[in-house]
Amino acid sequence: MKSEKKISLKSFIIIAIIVAILIIAIIGISIYILKNRENQENKLQSTTEPEIEVGEPDIATISYEGTFKTRAVVVRPEENLLVVMPTISNDEYRYQEEFIYETESNVELKQGQEVEITFHYNETSEIYIYDAIIENVEILKEESNIKIPQDVIVNAYSSKDNVKISFDNGYINNSGMKFTITDTNEYKYDYDIMEYELYKYNPPPTTTEVIETEEGMATPGYDPWPEITRISNLSTEQNYTIDGNGQINVEINWSEIYGELDEGQYRLTLSTVSEQRQNPLNTNLLEYPYDTIMIQINFVIRQNSPNGYGEISIY
DSSP: OHHHHHHHHHHHHHHHHHHHHHHHHHHHHHHHHHHHHHHHHHHHHHTTSOOOEESSTTEEEOSSSEEEEEEEEEEEEETTEEEEEEBSSSSOBOOOEEEEOOSOOOOOOOTTOEEEEEEEEOSSSEEEGGGSEEEEEEEEESSOSSOOOHHHHHHHHOOGGGEEEEEEEEEEETTEEEEEEEEOOSSOOOOSEEEEEEEEOOOOOSOOOOEEETTEEEOTTOOSSOBOOOSSOOOOOEEOOOOTTSEEEEEEEOTTTTOOOOSEEEEEEEEEOOOOEEETTEEEEEEOOTTOOEEEEEEEEOSSSOOEEEEEEEO
């Protein structure tokens, strides 16, 4: 009798364990079914309201058709073109961006307005927002609290093609040069403080050793335009004032800094001196203002014939 009771107790314990395992299994299956149903509902809902993973504010990663919105300040509104300055907060700005404005809208856009732009995507890829089509522009404020920096306005409206160099009343000799800059843009580039550097053409060495680079075949260690060795520590910075006709008369004497030049091919670069500023998106990244300019003049010094200039480039 005692043995039967023992067997009966043992059977009861085994049955209890089996029942507990079954209950745990049922609970686990139920949780899985509920989670799966929730995921399906979220997936179905996302086809109408796509979730966009945002890295930097100007990049959106999507995997289906959808929209993306960003706040911005209008810089240059024109037909089929919208230049804006996307905002980060109420008092910071970042890169100026240009969009093709393909939507028909009765909204009258003006410089300085704060707007919300809705972009439409129809690709499965990681794309920049300025590759998307503007679907709608909503005016949030007629006058934003964010002031548009002058260099952003210059970059939006001005072109380096409207900057010309003339030697009509100038000269080139072995100790300096004189020329005129004419800027016909409504918004002028920054010429207040400029500095120059002088380079001399270095013919390729006779060695046949070349290596392949990203820019093509090149001789290791060869620099075709090295800067001329300076003979003093004097600064090459000069102050300039643009007149009412958009002209600046530039006269440079480099003899005290580089010495007098002998025969050869030379290059002078004259560029805006400006302080770098922190990029609002990445404080470790420094960038120059958008209204800087660099003028590059190639010229020749000859001993027994007139000196002359060649290609002039403006960046």
